[in-house]
Amino acid sequence: MPPDLLWMLLLGAASGGLINGLAGFGTALFALGFWLQVMPPVQAVSIVVVMSVASGLQGVWLVRHAISTQRRRLARFLLPALPGIPVGLAALSVVSAPTLKITIAVFMLLYGGFFSARSALPRLERPTPVVDGTVGFLGGVLGGAASLSGALPTMWCAMRPWPKSEVRAVLQPFNVAVLGVTMMLLALGGAYDRSTLGLIALALPVTMISAQVGIAIFKRLGDDQFRRLIIAMMFVSGAVLLLRELT
Template sequence: MLIDGFSPVTIVLLVAILAASALMSGLSGFGFSAIGALCLILLPPKLGVPLLMTLSAANQIMSLRQLKADMKPIKHWWPDGPAPYLLGGLLGVPVGIAILGSLPTSDLMMVFGAFLVVYAGYSLLRPHTAHATVQGSWLSSSLVGMSGGVIGGFTAFPGAPVVVWSGLRHLPKKESRAIVQPYIFVLQILSISLLALQRPETFGRTYWLLVAITVPVVLPCTLMGVKLYRSLSDVNFRRVTFILLGISGLGLLIKAADSFPAVARAIKTAAL
C-alpha cells in the first residue's frame, strides 16, 4: 500500500470526492468542504478536517488568481468588503479549534446542518426577488464572520454563514465572491497554522502523502469550475450557492448523526 491503512480503492474514492469538491468550489467560490465532508466517512476527523482545510486553501489560491480582476483592492476592504468578516473570523477560529480538540460537536453540527438544509430549500423554492432581505453594517458583518470562524474551526466549513448573509443581502455574484473567497482563504490558513502550533502530530506522514496525491487533482478541477462560473448569470449563481449550502448542511448532518456509524463502517469496509 502507498499509504498505510488505505487501499487503492479508498484512495480512488478520496480523489473522486475531492475532484468534485474542487469543481463545485471553483464554480461557486465556496463549498469545497461541503462535498469534501464525504471524505470523513473514510478518514478520521482529526486527519480529514486538516486535509480539507489545506486543500480548500489551495483551491482558493487558484480561484483568486483566476478572478483577481473581480476582487476589490485591499484599501477598499473596509467597511463593505471582506475586512469586517475577517475581523470577526479571526476571533472565532481559536474557539472552533478548541471545540474540535476538546468538546463534543455533534449537537452543534446537527443544529447548524439542519438550518442550512432548511434555508437552502426555502431559498430555492421562494419567488425570486431583486431586493435585499436585510441591510448590512460592519458590525453585523463582523458577527457573521465570527460565527463562520467558530464553525470553520471544527468543521472546515467557514464560508457557510457568510454565504447565507450575502444571499440575504442579495449581493451580485462578483461582490459575493469578492467577500467570500478572501474570507475562506484567510480563515483556512489561520486554522491550519493554529493546528500546526497546537497539534503538530496531526501533520504526519499520512497527511503529507494525502496532500501530495490530491493537490494535482484539485487544482485542475478548480480551474474547470472557474471557467463554468464565468458563464453563470447572477440568478443561476445564487441557485448554485443554495444547492451547495444544502449539501453543506447534509454533510454536517452525516458527520453528526449518531445513527450513521454503521453505514460509515460498511462503506469503509467495502473500500478497504
C-alpha cells in the same frame, strides 16, 4: 496503498475541488464524505484544509479586482473572524462538534429549502456593517469549532444584491484566511506526518484541476443564477452534512 483508499482520495479531491471552484466554498463538506470512510478524522481534516486553501487561492485570483475595490467590505467580515477561531476551538469543551454540525445542517436545510422555493430572492440593499461583522465573527467561531467557516457568510451574502464577483470577493478570501489559520494550528500540532503529506501530494493535482473546471462553469453564470446556485448549495451541503453526522 490500498485501491479503496486511492479511489476515495481521488473522488473526494475531485468533488471538493469542483464545488470550491464553482461556488467558492464546500470543499470540506463534499471531500470529507469520501475521506472519512477510509482514513482517521484528524488526517482527513488535515488534508481537506490544505485542499480548501489551495483551491480557494485560485478563486481569490479570479476575483482579485473585485477584492481590491471592496477591501473595506471584506475587512468587515474577515477581521472579526480571526478572534472567533480560538473562541470556536474553546467552545468544543462546552458543545460537542457533532451537535454543532447537526444544528448548523438543519439550519442550512431550512434556509436553502425556503429560499430555493421562492420565486423572488431577498434583496437587502442598505449597508449593514454591524451585521457583517457579527456574521464574520460567527463564521470564525464555526470554522474553529467545526470547519464550517463559510456557512453563515454564504447565507448572508446570498441575500445581498451584489454581483457574483463581489459575493465571491467576500466568501473566497474569507474561507482561505480562516482555513489557513486552521492549517497552521494543525501543523503546529504535528498533524502533517509523512503519510499525510504523501496523500496530499496525490490529491492536490486533482483538486486544482477540478477547481479550474468549477471556475469555468462559474464564469458562465449570471448574477441571479449564481445567487440561486449558492442557495441551492446551502440545501445540498446541509443534507450532506446531516447525513454524514447521523450515519
